[in-house]
Each structure stands twice: as C-alpha cells, then as structure tokens.
Amino acid sequence: MDILIPENIIKGTFSVKKKDSKYEKAHLKLIEINGVNKYQISLYTETQVFHNNYDVDNINLVIIDLLETYFNNLELFTPTNVYGYRISSKGKLLTNKRNNNTDFVITAQNKEKNRLLKEGEVIPALVDLGIMNNEGKVLKAGYDKYRQINRFIEIINDSIKDEKYLKIIDFGCGKSYLTFILYHYLVNVKKISCDIIGLDLKSDVIDNCNKLASKYKYDHLKFLKGNIQDFKDEKVDIIVTLHACDTATDYALYHAINMKCRYIFSVPCCQHEINNELDSRSFHLITKYGILKERFSSLLTDSIRANILEYYGYKTQVMEFVDFDNSPKNLLIRAQLTNNKNTKIKEELDALLNEYHINQKLYDLLFK
Ligand SMILES: C[S@@+](CC[C@H](N)C(=O)[O-])C[C@H]1O[C@@H](n2cnc3c(N)ncnc32)[C@H](O)[C@@H]1O
Structure with a gap:
C-alpha cells in the first residue's frame, strides 16, 4: 500500500482492528532512552499490553506494517498537523490532514525530544552570537531564544x-x-x-x-x-x-x-x-x-x-x-x-x- 508518513511524528493511535487482528488498539509515542530518541509502540490485546521500541529511522516501515496487518484507522500527530488514515471496507486508503490545535497539551518533554536540531549540534554562528558554546551546549541566557528558533524551524x-x-x-x-x-x-x-x-x-x-x-x-x-x-x-x-x-x-x-x-x-x-x-x-x-x-x-x-x-x-x-x-x-x-x-x-x-x-x-x- 502506498502510504505517505509525515516527518516529525510526536505520537499516534491505531484503532478499528481488522477482522482476526490479535490487537485491539496501539499507541505510538516518542521517547528518549539514554539520550537517544526512539519510538515506543504499545500493542494492546484484550488482557495484555506489549511495548516495543524502534529506531526513529525505521518507524515508517513499522507504522505501515501495523496498518496493513492489524488496523484500519490511524492518526499521526506532528507538532502542527494531525494526519488521518482510514482503510475502507473495499481496502482503499483514505487520508486527511488537519491542524493540530492541541499543541499546548504536548508536554514540554516531548517538544524537547522532538527538536529538529538537538542540543550538542554546533551551529557556529550561534556560538558567536552567545546562544551556545563550542560544544553545542545551549547557554542559560540563550535558552529561551534557542527554543523559539528551534520551534520556528520545526513549524x-x-x-x-x-x-x-x-x-x-x-x-x-x-x-x-x-x-x-x-x-x-x-x-x-x-x-x-x-x-x-x-x-x-x-x-x-x-x-x-x-x-x-x-x-x-x-x-x-x-x-x-x-x-x-x-x-x-x-x-x-x-x-x-x-x-x-x-x-x-x-x-x-x-x-x-x-x-x-x-x-x-x-x-x-x-x-x-x-x-x-x-x-x-x-x-x-x-x-x-x-x-x-x-x-x-x-x-x-x-x-x-x-x-x-x-x-x-x-x-x-x-x-x-x-x-x-x-x-x-x-x-x-x-x-x-x-x-x-x-x-x-x-x-x-x-x-x-x-x-x-x-x-x-x-x-x-x-x-x-
Ligand atoms: C525585538 S527585536 C527582534 C529581533 C529578532 N527577530 C529576534 O527575534 O531576535 C525587533 C527588531 O525589529 C527591528 N525593527 C523594528 N522596526 C523595524 C522596521 N520598521 N524596519 C526594520 N527593522 C525594524 C528592530 O531594529 C529590532 O532589531
């Protein structure tokens, strides 16, 4: 199935299980393990929940596989949009996109992990401008501005x-x-x-x-x-x-x-x-x-x-x-x-x- 997955996903929900699917629903979220971003997928049966972690680079294939095998509905959230996918009874993929107006409920922790440019990435001009040091560590005085500009480029x-x-x-x-x-x-x-x-x-x-x-x-x-x-x-x-x-x-x-x-x-x-x-x-x-x-x-x-x-x-x-x-x-x-x-x-x-x-x-x- 030809499914376009957006970049910069924060979370997602799989629902409407396929006939004979062993899972009732699934959730996807961005987490951090030892300083590295991962996606965690939680798969729910009627009685149990199974958590699996995936590298950010592999997540598209995992999402597509889950949608093709177990579920007919999927919502993926990025900081600014919500992408909806529905597989119709005739097996046709229907998609839609709307604004993510619930931005304020995304936790600061998630936003932090989801930044396009991670702390530690040296941007030389920003060193000269006093936002970060030579190791890419954002300085206290520059922190608010750094968050603003990072968020700006995300959007x-x-x-x-x-x-x-x-x-x-x-x-x-x-x-x-x-x-x-x-x-x-x-x-x-x-x-x-x-x-x-x-x-x-x-x-x-x-x-x-x-x-x-x-x-x-x-x-x-x-x-x-x-x-x-x-x-x-x-x-x-x-x-x-x-x-x-x-x-x-x-x-x-x-x-x-x-x-x-x-x-x-x-x-x-x-x-x-x-x-x-x-x-x-x-x-x-x-x-x-x-x-x-x-x-x-x-x-x-x-x-x-x-x-x-x-x-x-x-x-x-x-x-x-x-x-x-x-x-x-x-x-x-x-x-x-x-x-x-x-x-x-x-x-x-x-x-x-x-x-x-x-x-x-x-x-x-x-x-x-
Ligand atoms: C609050 S500062 C923000 C600077 C920068 N965009 C930032 O976020 O750090 C506003 C800037 O707008 C500039 N500015 C205000 N009115 C302007 C105008 N009519 N033409 C050009 N620049 C202007 C000021 O000189 C000042 O540098």
Missing part, C-alpha cells in the same frame, strides 16, 4: 514540501538568531538551495551579521540595513518575522501579500497601535485594567491581521508556538497562499474596526 519544516529553491526574508532580523538557524537547517541540513535575506534598521547588528555570514561562508545569506516600510517588493517564497516591533509586523505582512509570498510565519510583538487607540468609554470594563487592555489590543490586532490574510487568499492559522513562560509573545501567524480569497470577510473587518473605534496599520495599508 516551517512541517509546512514546506519538496522545495528545490527558496527565497526567504526575515524582516526585523535583529541579531539574526532565527536567520542563521534557518540558513543552517535549510541549506546545510536539508540541502535546499536558498537565498536568505535579513533586514533590520540597526546598522551595527547588520554589519556584525554580514561578518558572521562571510566568516562561515554562508554565501547565500545577506543582511541589509533598511526600514521594512521601504522594502522594494520582489519574488519571495517565505517571509518570517520574530518579534518585529508593533507595526513593523504590519509592513512585513503588507509586503508578503504584495509579493504573493507562498508562506508567512510571523510572531508579532508589542501591538501598541490599537492599545493607544482603543476607545475606553465603550469598553471601560476591560480597558480600565492596563494589562487586560494590552492583551485585548494584541488579540484584536492579530485577529485583524489573520483575517486580512484570509481575505487575500491565505489559509491562516494562529497558534501558540512556544509556551507562555518561554515568551508571553508566543502567538505565531502561519499562512499559506491558496488563492482561495475570502472577500466576504471585509464587511466583518470593517464592522470590527468600527465597533472598537480603531485604525489598524495593515488594514490601512491595504484598504485605505
């Missing part, structure tokens, strides 16, 4: 398909931890031909990043000093932003939409614009508490952004990409261009902005 990896070439821009790249790990993972590990650009206002960080890129002969990684607002649109496949301040995220999304960028991965930050405008007379019960006003403004801002992306034909998801204790700015907007425009949404967007007496930068850039 990108889960979204992109067999890509031969990618042009990527990191808007508001700052010290460029994300830009360097992206380059390392896509070019050195996945062997995808890429051109990656980091753009930031600050000339000192841009100079330093360009020095690091040439020191490590990252020939297709360039850093440009500039304002996102003034960026000249070109053909770009992916844009990423990680904590680009306030309306910098809006300018980045604006360019992404104009460039018909295929993928957008954007973690917004400090949504001051609406926080400064929100009409406190109408929503006094919320806005009289500073922290609630701030959070409410952030949610409003990101709702408007996500819906505008849908308007322009992006299949859009808003997800928690790291735990709140890693960063309270932990929402990631993931969008993929499908050209299936949802223009009806405009009326509701207008109503939302009127309701709260607010302006929103991305809306203004595109609709005014």
Whole structure:
C-alpha cells in the first residue's frame, strides 16, 4: 500500500482492528532512552499490553506494517498537523490532514525530544552570537531564544514540501538568531538551495551579521540595513518575522501579500497601535485594567491581521508556538497562499474596526 508518513511524528493511535487482528488498539509515542530518541509502540490485546521500541529511522516501515496487518484507522500527530488514515471496507486508503490545535497539551518533554536540531549540534554562528558554546551546549541566557528558533524551524519544516529553491526574508532580523538557524537547517541540513535575506534598521547588528555570514561562508545569506516600510517588493517564497516591533509586523505582512509570498510565519510583538487607540468609554470594563487592555489590543490586532490574510487568499492559522513562560509573545501567524480569497470577510473587518473605534496599520495599508 502506498502510504505517505509525515516527518516529525510526536505520537499516534491505531484503532478499528481488522477482522482476526490479535490487537485491539496501539499507541505510538516518542521517547528518549539514554539520550537517544526512539519510538515506543504499545500493542494492546484484550488482557495484555506489549511495548516495543524502534529506531526513529525505521518507524515508517513499522507504522505501515501495523496498518496493513492489524488496523484500519490511524492518526499521526506532528507538532502542527494531525494526519488521518482510514482503510475502507473495499481496502482503499483514505487520508486527511488537519491542524493540530492541541499543541499546548504536548508536554514540554516531548517538544524537547522532538527538536529538529538537538542540543550538542554546533551551529557556529550561534556560538558567536552567545546562544551556545563550542560544544553545542545551549547557554542559560540563550535558552529561551534557542527554543523559539528551534520551534520556528520545526513549524516551517512541517509546512514546506519538496522545495528545490527558496527565497526567504526575515524582516526585523535583529541579531539574526532565527536567520542563521534557518540558513543552517535549510541549506546545510536539508540541502535546499536558498537565498536568505535579513533586514533590520540597526546598522551595527547588520554589519556584525554580514561578518558572521562571510566568516562561515554562508554565501547565500545577506543582511541589509533598511526600514521594512521601504522594502522594494520582489519574488519571495517565505517571509518570517520574530518579534518585529508593533507595526513593523504590519509592513512585513503588507509586503508578503504584495509579493504573493507562498508562506508567512510571523510572531508579532508589542501591538501598541490599537492599545493607544482603543476607545475606553465603550469598553471601560476591560480597558480600565492596563494589562487586560494590552492583551485585548494584541488579540484584536492579530485577529485583524489573520483575517486580512484570509481575505487575500491565505489559509491562516494562529497558534501558540512556544509556551507562555518561554515568551508571553508566543502567538505565531502561519499562512499559506491558496488563492482561495475570502472577500466576504471585509464587511466583518470593517464592522470590527468600527465597533472598537480603531485604525489598524495593515488594514490601512491595504484598504485605505
Ligand atoms: C525585538 S527585536 C527582534 C529581533 C529578532 N527577530 C529576534 O527575534 O531576535 C525587533 C527588531 O525589529 C527591528 N525593527 C523594528 N522596526 C523595524 C522596521 N520598521 N524596519 C526594520 N527593522 C525594524 C528592530 O531594529 C529590532 O532589531
């Protein structure tokens, strides 16, 4: 049977046993034994359970074998998607895929084990940037950022398909931890031909990043000093932003939409614009508490952004990409261009902005 198994599986469930199957159900999970990732499969009979451990590299064959021999249903979970498989009564394989919206229930322990780049893997530029030491051990001060960028590439990896070439821009790249790990993972590990650009206002960080890129002969990684607002649109496949301040995220999304960028991965930050405008007379019960006003403004801002992306034909998801204790700015907007425009949404967007007496930068850039 021709079964496509996703990478990066966290767990899975086999159910609906075949006629004469000796097993009632089975569970699959990622575990760690002596520092090495393994998959454990637990097979349940009516009275007993049998646990077997498998090398990560062999798991696809084991999964396919179990599905062909004992079960008709299978669900496999990756950090971002759930893949469903069902063998019909006529023996036909039916598949589906949906978003994994239960990300927050995946334990930190599992996320740790599931990282694409394991601690101990030296990424030279990240040594220079103070995230890890020469042995690849992540330093305490760099730990939160390392988790964020590692998770970011997991999500990108889960979204992109067999890509031969990618042009990527990191808007508001700052010290460029994300830009360097992206380059390392896509070019050195996945062997995808890429051109990656980091753009930031600050000339000192841009100079330093360009020095690091040439020191490590990252020939297709360039850093440009500039304002996102003034960026000249070109053909770009992916844009990423990680904590680009306030309306910098809006300018980045604006360019992404104009460039018909295929993928957008954007973690917004400090949504001051609406926080400064929100009409406190109408929503006094919320806005009289500073922290609630701030959070409410952030949610409003990101709702408007996500819906505008849908308007322009992006299949859009808003997800928690790291735990709140890693960063309270932990929402990631993931969008993929499908050209299936949802223009009806405009009326509701207008109503939302009127309701709260607010302006929103991305809306203004595109609709005014
Ligand atoms: C909070 S830092 C995040 C840096 C980096 N992405 C990270 O996650 O470490 C935000 C960065 O966005 C840059 N930035 C803010 N507004 C910008 C704009 N309009 N154009 C270019 N860069 C901008 C800032 O200079 C700063 O380096």
